[in-house]
Amino acid sequence: MIRINKILILFFAIGIISCKDDESPSLREKLEDRMQHYEQQGFSGSVLIAHKGDMLIRNGYAFSDKQKQIVNTTETIFDFGSLTKQFTGAAIVKAETLGLLTVEQTLADFFEDVPEDKTDITIHQLLTHSAGFEDGLGDDYDLVGKDEFLELAFESELQFEPGKSYEYSNAGYSLLGIIIEDVSGQSYESFLKTNLFNPAGMKATGYNLLKDNSFQDRVAVGYMNGDFDGKPTEKPWLEDGPAWHLRANGGILTTVEEMYTWIIALNEKKVFDNNALTKYLTPYVREGSASSYYSYGWVVDDSPLGKVYWHDGGNEIFSAVAFHFPESDTIIIIASNDSTVEASDLVNELVAIIATS
DSSP states (O other): OOOOTTHHHHHHHHHHHOOOOTTOOOHHHHHHHHHHHHHHTTOOEEEEEEETTEEEEEEEESEEETTTTEEOOTTOBEEOGGGHHHHHHHHHHHHHHTTSOOTTOBGGGTOSSOOGGGTTOBHHHHHTTOSOOOSOSSOTTSOOOHHHHHHHHHHSOOSSOTTSOOOOOHHHHHHHHHHHHHHHSSOHHHHHIIIIIHHHTOOSOBSGGGGSGGGGGGBOOEEETTEEEEOGGGSOOBTTBSOTTTTTTSOOEEOHHHHHHHHHHHHTTSSSOHHHHHHHHOOOEEOTTSSOEEOSSOEEEOOTTSSEEEEEEEOSSOEEEEEEEGGGTEEEEEEESBTTSOTHHHHHHHHHHHHTO
C-alpha cells in the first residue's frame, strides 16, 4: 500500500509560499487549473472534491479504455486497493452491533488449533495492525483458498508480540474477512452488501458484483506507465471472488461517486448509530514514528484543514485515495487507472490550495 505521510509537511510548505489578492482566481478555478496540469502530466482517472456544500471538482480525466476510446467519468469503476480495509472494519463493527462477535474476542474463539503464539490475538489488534502479522503472505493473484490461507497465516512468524507495536498487515485484514464469514454464515461480499452498501445506497461496489455484464463497460482498463495491463475483473480470481491473499484487505471495485456516497452515509448515520461510528473512527494505535493513528480501517491525523480521516490504496497499476476533513467540510476522492501519475501524487497540492484559499 502506498503511504503518503509526507503530506502534512508539504501542506505547510506550499501554504507558506501562497498568497491572496483581490484579483486571484476562485478556488474552483485554482483546482481546475491544477487538474489540467496533472492531466497534461499523464494523470488518468476520476476526481471528486466537495468543500462546504459545493462540488468543486467532479470530473474524469483521460481514458478508462484507450482502445475503445471510453473516457473516464466519476462513474468509472476502479480498483480502490486498500480502501477495502475501511469496509472490513465497518463490517466488524456492524457484526458487533448485531451481537455476532466482540472486538475483544481472540483467534482461539473462532478457529481450532491456533498456534500458541497467536491464541490471544484479538480482533481489535487485527483491525489496528497491532497483532504482529507481516504485511502479506503471498501474491494477490495466487489462487489461495480460505483453508490454505489460514494454514499460511498460522504458520507464519509474528513480527512482534501482539499488542506491543504496529506493522501494517494485509494478512490480518484477510483474517478479519474469514471471521466475518464465520460468524455471519454469509460470504464476505454478501455481508458487506446487506449491511453496509445497501443502507448507504451504494450500487456499484464489490467484487463479483462488478463482474456482471451490466458493469463491464464502466470498469477501467489498467495501464502501467501507459502500457495495457487489462481490467481488474479479468485477473485470476476464485469462483466466489478474489483469492484470500487479497480478499477483505484490498481489491474492492468502486467509483469516486460511490466513495462519496459512503462518506456521506457515515456522516448521516445511515450505517451506524453514533456510538458505533465513534468506535469505528477512534484513533487507536500510532503508526510507528508517524504522527498518524490507525482506527478500524482509516488513518487519522491532524492537518491544516483540521482532523483528517484518510486512506490510500493501490497496486502497481491502479491507485486511489479518500480524504475526509470533517471540520472544514471537505472530501477529496481520487482514483487512477494509470501508474504514470498516481492518485497520491495529486493530494498534497490540492489540499494546500484549499487550505490557503
